[in-house]
Amino acid sequence: MKRLISVALVALFLASGLAFAGQKGKICVATKEKRSEAAVSELAAQAPYFLIFDEKGQLVETIDNPFKGKNEAGKLMLGFLVEKGVTAIIGRDYCGDIIGMLKNKGITAYNFEGSAAEAAAKVAEGQVPEALKENALVANHKAAVANHAARKVEIIAVAANGETPEASVSALALGARFFLIFNKAGKLIDKLANPAKSAENPGIAIADLLASHGTSLVVAEGFGTKFIEYMNGKGIKAFSFKGSAGEAIKVVLQSK
Numbered sequence: 001m002k003r004l005i006s007v008a009l010v011a012l013f014l015a016s017g018l019a020f021a022g023q024k025g026k027i028c029v030a031t032k033e034k035r036s037e038a039a040v041s042e043l044a045a046q047a048p049y050f051l052i053f054d055e056k057g058q059l060v061e062t063i064d065n066p067f068k069g070k071n072e073a074g075k076l077m078l079g080f081l082v083e084k085g086v087t088a089i090i091g092r093d094y095c096g097d098i099i100g101m102l103k104n105k106g107i108t109a110y111n112f113e114g115s116a117a118e119a120a121a122k123v124a125e126g127q128v129p130e131a132l133k134e135n136a137l138v139a140n141h142k143a144a145v146a147n148h149a150a151r152k153v154e155i156i157a158v159a160a161n162g163e164t165p166e167a168s169v170s171a172l173a174l175g176a177r178f179f180l181i182f183n184k185a186g187k188l189i190d191k192l193a194n195p196a197k198s199a200e201n202p203g204i205a206i207a208d209l210l211a212s213h214g215t216s217l218v219v220a221e222g223f224g225t226k227f228i229e230y231m232n233g234k235g236i237k238a239f240s241f242k243g244s245a246g247e248a249i250k251v252v253l254q255s256k
Contacts, residue, residue, distance in 0.1 A: 023124040025087025026060070027053040029116040034062050036117040044091025044109070045073035045098065051116045052084060057124035059117070074098035078105055090119045090128075099131055156182045156252055157210050158245040159220035163191050165246030173220035173238075174202050174227055181213055186249045203227040207234050219248045 030047030031038040036059045041047035046068055052061040066080070067073040074094070081089060082105055089102060090110045099109045109131040112119040122128050159176030160167040165188055170176035174196050181190035195209060196202035207230035210218060218231060219239045228238050241248040 023055045026085045027088045027120045028086040030091040031116045037115050042092045053120035057121040154184050155214045156217045157215045160245045171221045173223050180245050182249050203230045207231050
């Protein structure tokens, strides 16, 4: 008798678990193209399109994302998803605290790599685990690291005593008259006057200025310890060289 009761309880538990796993409400898949075979987009809120599926995984609507390219697109799409009756959203990554915000609106976020139709079908069947905030943070960190590695020496700033490549490299980075900005091909694309004379904290001011121009490497004969710390905080490296700015660029590009 006890065995029969135990078996019945297990069966009831499994049945309730399967019912709980089933999707209730519409599924929104962020995609790169306007078709069910399209790949799931990297960032859900910035995807070109939203494909809406019913709770059985059948496509019912395709929508051009009205929030693509906008600041805080994730927050903007919350009300939109609620109006559409969406209770599940599928993307490959989520920025910031958007996963928690979605959950507060009764919407579960999922990570999936594959087609929109496959993603919707698997979520409808309860076969995809919920996305966690940590998943998004790790993915964002990996993307940031990859992006930084890809542009290691994309933009080079040379602390110089003049405005041309023939000018000598400054003995001290903070004492330079100009910062000559070169691209990864070694072409001079900009020249910045050194704001150190009027700045309260020249190291921070110059590091901010160079970072705003996408600088990843600064060339000078010498660097102060504090300035190197400020640059490191901005992802900028130091390169010591004595000679002309043009010669410095050649050496940097050859040593890449």
